[in-house]
Amino acid sequence: xxxxxxxxxxxxxxxxxxxxxxxxxxxxxxxxxxxxxxxxxxxxxxxxxxxxxxxxxxxxxxxxxxxxxxxxxxxxxxxxxxxxxxxxxxxxxxxxxxxxxxxxxxxxxxxxxxxxxxxxxxxxxxxxxxxxxxxxxxxxxxxxxxxxxxxxxxxxxxxxxxxxxxxxxxxxxxxxxxxxxxxxxxxxxxxxxxxxxxxxxxxxxxxxxxxxxxxxxxxxxxxxxxxxxxxxxxxxxxxxxxxxxxxxxxxxxxxxxxxxxxxxxxxxxxxxxxxxxxxxxxxxxxxxxxxxxxxxxxxxxxxxxxxxxxxxxxxxxxxxxxxxxxxxxxxxxxxxxxxxxxxxxxxxxxxxxxxxxxxxxxxxxxxxxxxxxxxxxxxxxxxxxxxxxxxxxxxxxxxxxxxxxxxxxxxxxxxxxxxxxxxxxxxxxxx
Numbered sequence: 110x111x112x113x114x115x116x117x118x119x120x121x122x123x124x125x126x127x128x129x130x131x132x133x134x135x136x137x138x139x140x141x142x143x144x145x146x147x148x149x150x151x152x153x154x155x156x157x158x159x160x161x162x163x164x165x166x167x168x169x170x171x172x173x174x175x176x177x178x179x180x181x182x183x184x185x186x187x188x189x190x191x192x193x194x195x196x197x198x199x200x201x202x203x204x205x206x207x208x209x210x211x212x213x214x215x216x217x218x219x220x221x222x223x224x225x226x227x228x229x230x231x232x233x234x235x236x237x238x239x240x241x242x243x244x245x246x247x248x249x250x251x252x253x254x255x256x257x258x259x260x261x262x263x264x265x266x267x268x269x270x271x272x273x274x275x276x277x278x279x280x281x282x283x284x285x286x287x288x289x290x291x292x293x294x295x296x297x298x299x300x301x302x303x304x305x306x307x308x309x310x311x312x313x314x315x316x317x318x319x320x321x322x323x324x325x326x327x328x329x330x331x332x333x334x335x336x337x338x339x340x341x342x343x344x345x346x347x348x349x350x351x352x353x354x355x356x357x358x359x360x361x362x363x364x365x366x367x368x369x370x371x372x373x374x375x376x377x378x379x380x381x382x383x384x385x386x387x388x389x390x391x392x393x394x395x396x397x398x399x400x401x402x403x404x405x406x407x408x409x410x411x412x413x414x415x416x417x418x419x420x421x422x423x424x425x426x427x428x429x430x431x432x433x434x435x436x437x438x439x440x441x442x443x444x445x446x447x448x449x450x451x452x453x454x455x456x457x458x459x460x461x462x463x464x465x466x467x468x469x470x471x472x473x474x475x476x477x478x479x480x481x482x483x484x485x486x487x488x489x490x491x492x493x494x495x496x497x498x499x500x501x502x503x504x505x506x507x508x509x510x511x512x513x514x515x516x517x518x519x520x521x522x523x524x525x526x527x528x529x530x531x532x533x534x535x536x537x538x539x540x
Contacts, residue, residue, distance in 0.1 A: 202273055202275040202282070202284070203275065203277075204277065204280075204282065204507065206226060206227055206228065207224040207225065207226055207227065207233075207235060208224060208225045208227060209222045209223075209224045209235070209503050209507050210222070210223045210224060210225060210489075210503070211223040211491060211494075211498075211499050211503065212498045212499060212501045212502075212503060213234065213289075213491065213494050213498055213499060214234075214494075214498055215498060216238075216349075217242065217246070217248075218238040218239055218242045218243050218246075218248070218252075219236065219237045219238040219239050219242070219280070219281075220236075220237055220504075220507070221234055221235070221236045221237075222234070222235050222237060222503060222507065223235075223287065223488070223491070224284075225488075232287045232488040233272060233284050233285060233286070233287050234285045234286065234287045234288065235282055235283065235284055235285070236282070236283035236285060237280055237281070237282055237507055238252065238280060238281040238282075238283075239279065239280060240276075240278075240279055240280060240281060241279065243281075252281065254350070255283075255349075255350040256271070256274055256283070258322075258327055258350040259271035259274075259283065259285075259350060261325055261327070264321075265317075265318060265321045266344070266473065266474075266475055267314045267315070267317055267318040267321075267344065267345045267346055267347060268318050268321070268322075268346065268347050269285055269286050269288065269338070269346050269347065269348040270285065270286045271283060271284070271285055272284045272285065272286070280507075285348075286346070287488060288338045288339070288340050288341075288346050288348070289340075289341060289483075289485050289488065289490060289491065289493060289494070290338065290339030290340050290341055290342075290343060290483035290485060290493055291338070291339055291483060291493025291494065292334060292335055292336075292337065292338055292339075292493075293311065293334040293335075293337040293338070293339065293345075293395075293399075294333075294334035294335045294337075295493060295494075295495065296339070296481070296493075297334055297398065297399065297402070301402045302398075302399060302400060302401060302402040303399045303400070305400065305429060305430060305433060306480060307399075307480040307481060308396060308399040308400050308433075309433075309463065309464065309466070309467070310467075310477065310479065310480050311337070311345055311399065312392065312395070312396045312399070312463075312464075313464055313467045313469075313472055314344060314345035314472065315332070315337065315345055315347070315392060315395065316392060316455060316458045316459070316464075317455075317469070317472060317473060318345065318347045319332070319347075319388045319389075319392065319455065320454065320455025320458070320459070322388075323385050323388070323454055323455060324455075328384070328385045328387065328388060329347070329350070329388050329391075330387060330388070330391075331349065331369060331372075331391075332347075332372065332388060332391035332392060332394075332395055333369050333371070333372050333391070333395065334395060334398065336348055336349045337395070339479075339481070339483055339493075340483075341483060341485045342475075342479055342482065342483075343479030343480070343481050343482050343483055344475055344479055370411055370414065370415070371394065371404040371407060371414065372390075372391045372394045372395070372404060373415075373418060374386075374387045374390035374391070374418075374445065375390075375418055375419050375443045375445075376445050378415055378418060378419055379419070383445065384445065385450075385454065386445045386448045386450050386451050387445075388450075389440050389448055389449060389450035389458065390440060390441060390442075390445075390448065392440055392458070393405070393436075393437055393439075393440025393441040394441065396433075396436070396437060396440070397437055397441065400429055400433065401426065405423060405437075405441055406418045406421055406423075418443075419443070423437070423438060423441050425437060425438070430463075432461075432462045432463040432465075433463055435461075435462065435463070436449070436461050436462075436463040439461070440458075449461070
């Protein structure tokens, strides 16, 4: 017997189709979890989906991953939806693997929670994002870009690491390093400003992290004290890569208007093409804030602050060294072509006299004792997190997905938009 299909160029024997169905059934029995991408690929195969046994498989109730229940074959996602970046796999991870203990951060699309893995007894920061909110604001590309950048961070000590990621019908989960020394923003609020040696240490570690991202042709674009964490020893850890822009070569530019108002570079405000030197402007703004307590050109009136960034000359009080003054003038140069870092990127920052006391090899190997120790007693020590977060009850919905009867077209749309999100490291990395 031969079955003909419109999608197939030739013919497909019924026995071969039965064989494919048998393989799919066996595979599903072995790996109920983590089949997201595999099932979606099957669902997008038109001749397979017309077979009743395949349709019945796609209707099977999956309480942990209900987004897989796509009974009707749909056309392949458009290139803008089908984003599959970097190495990925279908991990066994699921929300019930974790005890979610405390809320330690919040953002536009969800929360960051302290969680303990039940089997491993390891603490993680789990970033839980609502797909519906992401899709509503059309931010799925930024989320997938964040995941892709996180996959590349494993080789640098001052960038937060991704252990694995997974998704349910309505949520995305980033399982990240748990960093509990507090945000730089939190410590600046408490102390108002830092002495120059402390500011130099942080600036050097931040510059090292930015230089590494630039070496991967990634522009960070959202450097600010809220995105700079301290680990339990007091070293810098950059986090939140949602605004990163990939594939920006040394002389490459982009033009998306994004960032945080206080730290926007003039060329971004002008809506002109900009390059990786926006990160050096932001480093200058953060260094200025560490030394003076407020960002440069700051005003409570946003329009006035934008005008200051574009037109007001940089004014530096005399309570800093000449080398610090010279560095700030170079980084906060309004003309990006004249900005420090425009010619030789990180090497220009690295060789500046302000950092002459820094041994960069020792810095990257964490051999320099941080100037401030958060003195945390262990993972449960949350003293450096804002009580606004930690006193908030952990939502019951964090570890659950909607019942199967609630699966809608929007969930199916989400499954396509986040195709390839799930990630687990290769098995040999555990050996």
